Amino acid sequence: MFKYILKRLGIAVVTIWLIATLTFFLMNMVPGGPFLSEKAVSPAAMAALEAKYGLDKPLLQQYVTYIGDALHGDFGDSLKQRGRTVTSIIATKFPVSARIGGLAVLAAFCIGVPLGCISAMNRGKLGDSIIIVIATCGIAVPSFVICTVLMYTFGVRLGWLPTLGLGSWKHYIMPVTALAFYPTAYITRLMRSSMLDVLGQDYMRTARAKGVSQFASLFKHALRNAILPVVTYLGPLLAYTVTGSFIVEKIFTIPGLGGEFIGSITNRDYTVIMGTTIFLATLMILMNVVVDIVYKLVDPRIKLK
Amino acid sequence: MSEYLVSIEHERLSFFTPAGEVKALNDVSFYISEGEVLGIVGESGSGKSVTAYSLMGLTAHPGKLLGGTLDFNGHRVNDMTEKEFRKMRGNEVSIIFQDPMTSLNPVYTIGNQIREALKLHTDKNKAERQARAIELLELVGINEPEKRLKQYPHELSGGMRQRVMIAIALACEPKLLIADEPTTALDVTIQAQILELMMELKDKLGMAIMMITHDLGVVASMCDHIAVMYAGNIVEYGTTDDIFYNPKHEYTKGLLRSIPRMDSREHERLVPIEGTPVDLLNPPKGCPFASRCDNCMQICLREKAPVTHFGDIHYTSCWMNQKAELEGGEEK
Numbered sequence: 001m002f003k004y005i006l007k008r009l010g011i012a013v014v015t016i017w018l019i020a021t022l023t024f025f026l027m028n029m030v031p032g033g034p035f036l037s038e039k040a041v042s043p044a045a046m047a048a049l050e051a052k053y054g055l056d057k058p059l060l061q062q063y064v065t066y067i068g069d070a071l072h073g074d075f076g077d078s079l080k081q082r083g084r085t086v087t088s089i090i091a092t093k094f095p096v097s098a099r100i101g102g103l104a105v106l107a108a109f110c111i112g113v114p115l116g117c118i119s120a121m122n123r124g125k126l127g128d129s130i131i132i133v134i135a136t137c138g139i140a141v142p143s144f145v146i147c148t149v150l151m152y153t154f155g156v157r158l159g160w161l162p163t164l165g166l167g168s169w170k171h172y173i174m175p176v177t178a179l180a181f182y183p184t185a186y187i188t189r190l191m192r193s194s195m196l197d198v199l200g201q202d203y204m205r206t207a208r209a210k211g212v213s214q215f216a217s218l219f220k221h222a223l224r225n226a227i228l229p230v231v232t233y234l235g236p237l238l239a240y241t242v243t244g245s246f247i248v249e250k251i252f253t254i255p256g257l258g259g260e261f262i263g264s265i266t267n268r269d270y271t272v273i274m275g276t277t278i279f280l281a282t283l284m285i286l287m288n289v290v291v292d293i294v295y296k297l298v299d300p301r302i303k304l305k
Numbered sequence: 306m307s308e309y310l311v312s313i314e315h316e317r318l319s320f321f322t323p324a325g326e327v328k329a330l331n332d333v334s335f336y337i338s339e340g341e342v343l344g345i346v347g348e349s350g351s352g353k354s355v356t357a358y359s360l361m362g363l364t365a366h367p368g369k370l371l372g373g374t375l376d377f378n379g380h381r382v383n384d385m386t387e388k389e390f391r392k393m394r395g396n397e398v399s400i401i402f403q404d405p406m407t408s409l410n411p412v413y414t415i416g417n418q419i420r421e422a423l424k425l426h427t428d429k430n431k432a433e434r435q436a437r438a439i440e441l442l443e444l445v446g447i448n449e450p451e452k453r454l455k456q457y458p459h460e461l462s463g464g465m466r467q468r469v470m471i472a473i474a475l476a477c478e479p480k481l482l483i484a485d486e487p488t489t490a491l492d493v494t495i496q497a498q499i500l501e502l503m504m505e506l507k508d509k510l511g512m513a514i515m516m517i518t519h520d521l522g523v524v525a526s527m528c529d530h531i532a533v534m535y536a537g538n539i540v541e542y543g544t545t546d547d548i549f550y551n552p553k554h555e556y557t558k559g560l561l562r563s564i565p566r567m568d569s570r571e572h573e574r575l576v577p578i579e580g581t582p583v584d585l586l587n588p589p590k591g592c593p594f595a596s597r598c599d600n601c602m603q604i605c606l607r608e609k610a611p612v613t614h615f616g617d618i619h620y621t622s623c624w625m626n627q628k629a630e631l632e633g634g635e636e637k
Contacts, residue, residue, distance in 0.1 A: 299412055
């Protein structure tokens with residue numbers, strides 16, 4: 001197990017390096033630069049700026065310098081947000097996104113799993129049909145629609161919930177709901193299909209023949225087998241969701257990391273693009289390792305090699 | 306209540322599928338005394354397993370008991386609630402299934418799954434349950450029981466898993482063990498071992514066994530009585546000797562012709578039973594076997610054959626045995 005984790009971490013370092021390299025060169029291939037703007041900048045000022053950030057040097061040299069610095073934990077200064085390092089941007093904005101995203105994933109798990117189970121147990125009946133219709137809607141409707149509908153209904157019409165910022169717990173309800181909608185629907189469907197599969201297995205019949213009640217057999221014998229696909233989905237989902245959603249953060253005016261991903265690209269803020277990409281990649285890889293370990297804990301048949 | 310451990314009388318059971326009513330059991334009756342081994346033989350879909358499951362209240366979803374009475378160990382099974390069934394299952398009656406590879410839950414240890422049965426039906430404490438689990442594994446001939454209890458099903462072979470299934474089934478010393486094709490999924494040497502083990506345990510614990518199989522070889526070596534089922538009917542019933550040496554129903558005869566014999570002369574051909582099983586959605590009016598029977602008569606297509614008794618136990622429903630009475634009037 002320990003050896004396995006070490007091996008995975010070794011592979012992770014290589015993967016992150018590859019991603020960083022690819023991003024670096026692709027980013028520089030895109031026309032434009034951080035200091036171009038609608039207002040004409042004098043060539044002298046431009047040259048001075050580029051010299052300051054080392055953008056006047058050959059690309060390969062820039063790359064070597066960047067990787068060297070990154071290895072020392074220095075991801076550089078933001079080119080557009082004066083006086084802020086990339087590390088400090090991530091450090092202040094990530095916790096905001098992580099809180100909302102974490103809550104959303106938790107809600108999606110806690111609602112999606114039971115709904116999927118109920119749906120599977122009542123296969124073909126009215127309850128199942130209702131859940132399936134809602135879940136399909138949840139997958140099909142884009143998040144900006146959900147955000148707008150929520151905001152209009154609870155913020156404007158009913159006036160129950162605040163529509164921007166993150167002052168109190170009430171502020172969290174709508175963004176978390178909006179973020180959780182898609183994963184809840186997805187988990188419900190995943191859980192339903194894997195539960196249906198498990199309920200038809202021979203060992204479920206064995207449990208019943210032993211005298212286990214239907215309810216207990218569901219909890220003890222079915223759930224642990226049926227939850228595996230959800231665990232697989234949960235890893236990447238968590239990585240994506242805690243790094244913030246551009247749309248939800250924009251609509252509810254939340255100072256999270258989600259905006260930085262898109263903002264840095266449109267601004268050609270090279271260092272922030274690199275920083276956020278590497279951060280997301282690292283998180284994603286870590287989550288996948290965690291998923292593998294959880295998998296092993298849930299299903300003893302799985303061997304980590 | 307009756308003197309029998311199991312008495313099933315005129316059981317009728319149908320599955321109500323979208324395509325229509327599938328008449329899985331049409332008037333099935335049989336009895337099992339304490340400590341008796343009854344073999345139920347028949348091809349797939351003849352109603353063997355359905356009969357057994359209905360006795361345990363495990364009839365699958367669209368199935369419905371339509372008539373008859375089922376008595377087991379002093380219970381009128383027809384009237385039992387799910388709660389009463391739960392108390393009975395795994396305690397008074399246990400079942401082992403066909404495929405040991407899939408019948409154990411892959412995510413729990415063997416020990417966990419054996420102790421679960423004990424936890425449900427006995428008031429033994431944790432240490433006692435563990436001790437009993439070890440004892441059970443020893444009973445079914447598994448070595449190093451303490452180590453095995455900590456293992457998962459995938460770490461054991463098929464034969465080993467079937468032994469574990471038997472251990473679970475016997476955990477609470479049931480009065481009746483239903484074995485639903487317990488050796489079909491095992492290879493031949495293991496089959497023999499498992500059957501031998503079952504007989505050994507039967508002698509030791511004195512339970513009755515309902516042996517469901519399509520393998521005549523299995524019933525020949527084990528059973529006191531045999532019921533031959535066809536299309537939801539018991540077409541012939543008798544002692545093992547009756548069935549093997551004096552079969553009276555054309556289907557039973559056909560079955561016996563289709564298995565190889567040790568004492569056969571060289572180059573004796575096996576004779577398969579031609580045709581396909583009847584469609585239980587539209588069962589024929591007369592004898593269900595008529596369309597495949599070599600000696601089919603007109604009356605076979607029109608009417609169900611009455612029961613003919615040969616001695617106290619042996620009976621069959623086949624018109625061939627009524628021939629003597631018929632020959633006066635009916636023409637073949």
